Amino acid sequence: MTRKKRTAILISGRGSNMAALIEAAKAEGFPAEIVVVLSNRPDAPGLERARAAGLKAEAIDHRAFATRDDFEAALEARLEAHVIELVALAGFMRLMTASFVERWHGRMINIHPSLLPAFAGLATHQRALEAGVRVHGCTVHYVTPGMDEGPIIAQAVVPVEPGDTAEALAARVLAAEHRLYPAALARVARGEAPIVGGRVEVVQGDLLAVNGGDLSL
Ligand code: GRF
Numbered sequence: 001m002t003r004k005k006r007t008a009i010l011i012s013g014r015g016s017n018m019a020a021l022i023e024a025a026k027a028e029g030f031p032a033e034i035v036v037v038l039s040n041r042p043d044a045p046g047l048e049r050a051r052a053a054g055l056k057a058e059a060i061d062h063r064a065f066a067t068r069d070d071f072e073a074a075l076e077a078r079l080e081a082h083v084i085e086l087v088a089l090a091g092f093m094r095l096m097t098a099s100f101v102e103r104w105h106g107r108m109i110n111i112h113p114s115l116l117p118a119f120a121g122l123a124t125h126q127r128a129l130e131a132g133v134r135v136h137g138c139t140v141h142y143v144t145p146g147m148d149e150g151p152i153i154a155q156a157v158v159p160v161e162p163g164d165t166a167e168a169l170a171a172r173v174l175a176a177e178h179r180l181y182p183a184a185l186a187r188v189a190r191g192e193a194p195i196v197g198g199r200v201e202v203v204q205g206d207l208l209a210v211n212g213g214d215l216s217l
Contacts, residue, residue: 087109
């Protein structure tokens, strides 16, 4: 097998997607190695969760920096120190400057809890219910300067059920996120999701079936 891609996970909160990536990356054949977890919030529960899994986990408190550029310089320094090749955002709640994002173009991915381009931004599950959509889901995409706008790598679909609350729908989507993100990271790490003309080519297995099909990305 080719060398595993050195990957950092960036979080701000509970880190359930982070945990799914860490778990998947334990497999011998997984093409990415999770080298470090970084959080902009020192109190993020995900940091302890990462340490409990035996990983290095570091906080870079954004409030300690006067400007966004200063914060990102500190972040970049940690990424360099760990010789990071891929960055996976997993509930990382800071907007990044265009220059940082462009430096990581094609090497930084994010998971978003909707079927983009629908419902970019926050409160996606409530907005999906208000819109009356019949299916909802999640998207893994490359990060570009426009929020939630980057090339789509993979998506998973879940049904909207009668009587759904935002919480119930969120839980259904989150279960799909935990399956989709490792599969999408693996594809990126293998170099199987190149950006061509601003898009990632569609390949078989991009769409997880409603009610959970098998995922072999
Ligand atoms: C997930 O719903 C993810 O899609 C969004 O933020 C949430 C993070 O949850 N970007 P967790 O910290 O991974 O549990």
